[in-house]
Amino acid sequence: MITIMKKPIFTLLLCASGMMGLQAQTLTFKTAKFKVGDEVGYKSPDFNATGWRDIRVTDNWDNQGVPADTRFAWYRIEMRLDKKMLEQSDLKEYLEFDLGPIDDADEAYLNGERIGKTGGMPGDKGGYASAWSQPRRYLVKADSKCIRWDATNVLTVRCYSGNHPGGMFGREGVRVRVPSRVDGTSFAISPQKHADKHSIAVELKSRYASSVSGTMKVELVDPETEEVVNTLNQKVSSLREGKPVKVNVEYDPSRMFLAKATFTEKKSGLSITSSYQPPYILTPPAPATPRFNTTDIYGVRPGSPIHFRFGVSGERPMKITSPDLPSGLSINPDNGALSGSLAKAGGYTFTVVAENAKGKAEQKFTIRVGSKIALTPPMGWNSWNCWGLSVTQDKVISSAKALIEKGLADYGYAYMNIDDGWEAPQRNADGTIAVNEKFPSMKELGDWLHSEGLKFGIYSSPGDLTCGGYLGSIDHELQDAESYNSWGVDYLKYDWCGYGRKHATEPDNQTVASFVRPYLLMERCLRQQPRDIFYSLCQYGMADVWKWGEAVDANSWRTTGDITDTWASMYDIGFVRQAALQPYAKPGHWNDPDMLIVGKVGWSANLRDSRLTPDEQYTHISLWTLLASNMLIGCDLAQLDDFTISLLCNNEVNAVNQDILGIQAKRDIVDGDIQIWTRPLSDGSRAVGIFNVGTEPQKVDFGKYLKELELEGISSVRDLWRQKNLSTSDLRYYIPTHGVRYLKVK
Ligand code: GLA
Numbered sequence: 001m002i003t004i005m006k007k008p009i010f011t012l013l014l015c016a017s018g019m020m021g022l023q024a025q026t027l028t029f030k031t032a033k034f035k036v037g038d039e040v041g042y043k044s045p046d047f048n049a050t051g052w053r054d055i056r057v058t059d060n061w062d063n064q065g066v067p068a069d070t071r072f073a074w075y076r077i078e079m080r081l082d083k084k085m086l087e088q089s090d091l092k093e094y095l096e097f098d099l100g101p102i103d104d105a106d107e108a109y110l111n112g113e114r115i116g117k118t119g120g121m122p123g124d125k126g127g128y129a130s131a132w133s134q135p136r137r138y139l140v141k142a143d144s145k146c147i148r149w150d151a152t153n154v155l156t157v158r159c160y161s162g163n164h165p166g167g168m169f170g171r172e173g174v175r176v177r178v179p180s181r182v183d184g185t186s187f188a189i190s191p192q193k194h195a196d197k198h199s200i201a202v203e204l205k206s207r208y209a210s211s212v213s214g215t216m217k218v219e220l221v222d223p224e225t226e227e228v229v230n231t232l233n234q235k236v237s238s239l240r241e242g243k244p245v246k247v248n249v250e251y252d253p254s255r256m257f258l259a260k261a262t263f264t265e266k267k268s269g270l271s272i273t274s275s276y277q278p279p280y281i282l283t284p285p286a287p288a289t290p291r292f293n294t295t296d297i298y299g300v301r302p303g304s305p306i307h308f309r310f311g312v313s314g315e316r317p318m319k320i321t322s323p324d325l326p327s328g329l330s331i332n333p334d335n336g337a338l339s340g341s342l343a344k345a346g347g348y349t350f351t352v353v354a355e356n357a358k359g360k361a362e363q364k365f366t367i368r369v370g371s372k373i374a375l376t377p378p379m380g381w382n383s384w385n386c387w388g389l390s391v392t393q394d395k396v397i398s399s400a401k402a403l404i405e406k407g408l409a410d411y412g413y414a415y416m417n418i419d420d421g422w423e424a425p426q427r428n429a430d431g432t433i434a435v436n437e438k439f440p441s442m443k444e445l446g447d448w449l450h451s452e453g454l455k456f457g458i459y460s461s462p463g464d465l466t467c468g469g470y471l472g473s474i475d476h477e478l479q480d481a482e483s484y485n486s487w488g489v490d491y492l493k494y495d496w497c498g499y500g501r502k503h504a505t506e507p508d509n510q511t512v513a514s515f516v517r518p519y520l521l522m523e524r525c526l527r528q529q530p531r532d533i534f535y536s537l538c539q540y541g542m543a544d545v546w547k548w549g550e551a552v553d554a555n556s557w558r559t560t561g562d563i564t565d566t567w568a569s570m571y572d573i574g575f576v577r578q579a580a581l582q583p584y585a586k587p588g589h590w591n592d593p594d595m596l597i598v599g600k601v602g603w604s605a606n607l608r609d610s611r612l613t614p615d616e617q618y619t620h621i622s623l624w625t626l627l628a629s630n631m632l633i634g635c636d637l638a639q640l641d642d643f644t645i646s647l648l649c650n651n652e653v654n655a656v657n658q659d660i661l662g663i664q665a666k667r668d669i670v671d672g673d674i675q676i677w678t679r680p681l682s683d684g685s686r687a688v689g690i691f692n693v694g695t696e697p698q699k700v701d702f703g704k705y706l707k708e709l710e711l712e713g714i715s716s717v718r719d720l721w722r723q724k725n726l727s728t729s730d731l732r733y734y735i736p737t738h739g740v741r742y743l744k745v746k
Pocket of ligand 1: 384419420466467468495538561562
């Protein structure tokens with residue numbers, strides 16, 4: 001399923017009834033008749049559809065017993081359209097069919113006449129184009145001949161699914177109405193920054209050609225005190241399709257606000273409202289003086305090449321040196337890249353000095369040469385959540401440059417991982433893996449990343465094909481491991497996908513051993529290479545991978561299916577599915593709840609802002625750091641905004657993720673919508689995430705949980721996002737909807 005979302009980020013649009021206006025009657029259908037296949041006659045109202053099965057239009061057909069490989073299918077709904085519906089509208093111009101989103105492309109007909117089409121189907125001029133997430137709203141002129149007023153009408157929808165899931169799945173069902181003027185209007189609200197001023201741009205639009213007038217009001221509200229801090233009233237006249245009305249409202253980005261926009265239509269008194277949370281930045285700016293932000297311990301196997309970059313924030317230029325560097329190692333003073341190797345097992349501690357025009361900082365640093373790598377969870381970037389299969393070498397390079405330029409490398413983000421989409425359709429004659437035209441030279445890419453102290457990651461599958469249909473490693477595991485070594489690869493994500501077909505034919509496929517087998521095979525091949533390759537299992541948690549991941553020497557294992565940028569997905573993966581996995585994470589071996597969904601994502605060449613609200617993003621990063629998760633950024637780094645940087649570059653928050661005890665947080669308290677997750681830290685303190693997973697803000701008295709958390713008599717409370725000490729006596733916190741208060745408590 002390829003995501004194409006053009007919607008700006010804003011919360012749901014509410015259609016509220018006006019005080020004195022008419023509210024248009026809406027016909028709602030949750031079921032339809034359904035037929036797999038594709039015949040042109042199906043669109044005709046007179047087609048004999050007896051024998052068609054019933055189906056819900058509120059859920060994909062795959063979830064209703066229709067084979068997942070179904071490509072074409074038709075839906076059919078009969079309805080009586082009462083002419084009275086016209087009287088209830090102040091506009092009386094259109095009949096509107098709201099079909100919700102459809103996986104992936106559709107064509108809709110009313111009594112055999114085409115009324116709308118979204119996406120592309122095979123056979124169309126542009127071929128197949130998925131538009132799975134786009135809501136379908138088709139308008140038919142109220143005087144159109146295809147409408148049979150006061151009689152039975154037939155709506156038919158032809159659907160094409162390029163990939164499962166398929167079909168209609170709008171939770172509200174199919175809705176038919178004669179809309180009023182106000183129903184065509186909607187708000188699009190987005191954050192803006194000009195010079196150093198932050199504002200929200202509120203755009204009021206209409207989908208209809210006839211003009212609408214009324215008043216628009218935008219209020220900025222402090223959600224905690226409900227104080228209205230700014231109000232803007234604007235008269236609206238002649239609003240119509242293609243002629244939006246725009247206003248800008250300034251706000252202070254260091255404070256939490258809710259923006260409420262209302263438009264009231266003049267004649268009917270009907271109104272719409274929309275609320276939106278502008279991003280707000282809690283992380284204080286880093287000082288200009290040097291500050292070390294990376295963990296002070298690093299694991300490597302004897303003799304393996306070391307690639308590490310000391311993460312130091314502060315004004316540039318800066319020199320990074322060491323007076324007592326163990327022999328065999330060197331530091332590039334200009335970028336802090338450490339390289340070399342250490343042949344003998346043991347602990348090597350030395351001092352690192354960072355100096356710029358504003359000052360100097362020092363840190364003791366230890367390299368532990370032994371059998372363990374990944375002593376703390378990996379931090380870096382992966383191409384999948386942004387570029388999907390459209391990743392190229394140039395995009396990886398521009399992302400790595402942005403990682404450095406925007407300062408993320410100063411906070412320990414180091415892995416630059418290419419996900420699916422780099423392999424050529426055929427192997428070389430000698431059986432080695434070949435790259436496609438998007439990747440001119442893996443070796444050069446690896447060398448360049450290493451010269452910057454960054455690390456190089458790659459992706460493959462134990463099967464014949466990857467999830468994206470590219471070549472996997474089956475029967476070529478050792479050859480592939482050797483190629484990775486020759487390119488300087490430091491990380492392999494090994495994704496089950498195509499292996500499923502082989503697995504299905506194996507006589508012992510009910511056993512755990514059958515799930516372990518392909519991963520053990522690659523592990524043996526990787527370990528024959530003279531370099532450390534972080535081994536990342538990706539098989540979505542099958543056969544309780546967390547119970548045997550360590551036994552195949554995996555450094556991390558995905559615990560669930562793929563994440564996407566919605567609260568439902570993040571909540572399910574983060575809160576529901578990690579709760580029982582706490583015992584399995586430890587230094588060298590981590591649970592992986594999938595990559596981060598902040599910033600501009602899109603899984604394709606089309607990127608959009610993450611659909612998580614700012615509070616949901618605070619929750620996401622807080623929970624992932626508590627969970628000792630892989631911290632792999634999944635957005636386009638070249639387009640990072642200030643808010644996303646502030647989320648990813650809070651040294652105190654990241655320090656929880658990188659804490660060397662490596663103990664994952666436990667969910668200690670569930671009290672209605674409040675969940676408290678805590679993890680012990682190496683300095684004797686405890687990281688505490690107080691989450692509100694409900695849909696209403698809450699005032700939480702943390703004090704009442706202290707006994708149960710064995711935290712009585714606390715001597716200090718630090719707010720990690722704000723980097724401020726808080727009172728130890730007043731422990732009541734306002735926690736917004738889907739938000740968090742993230743503390744370190746002693
Ligand atoms: C699977 C994985 C994703 C990504 C894609 C690539 O869906 O879970 O993380 O690697 O494959 O095709």
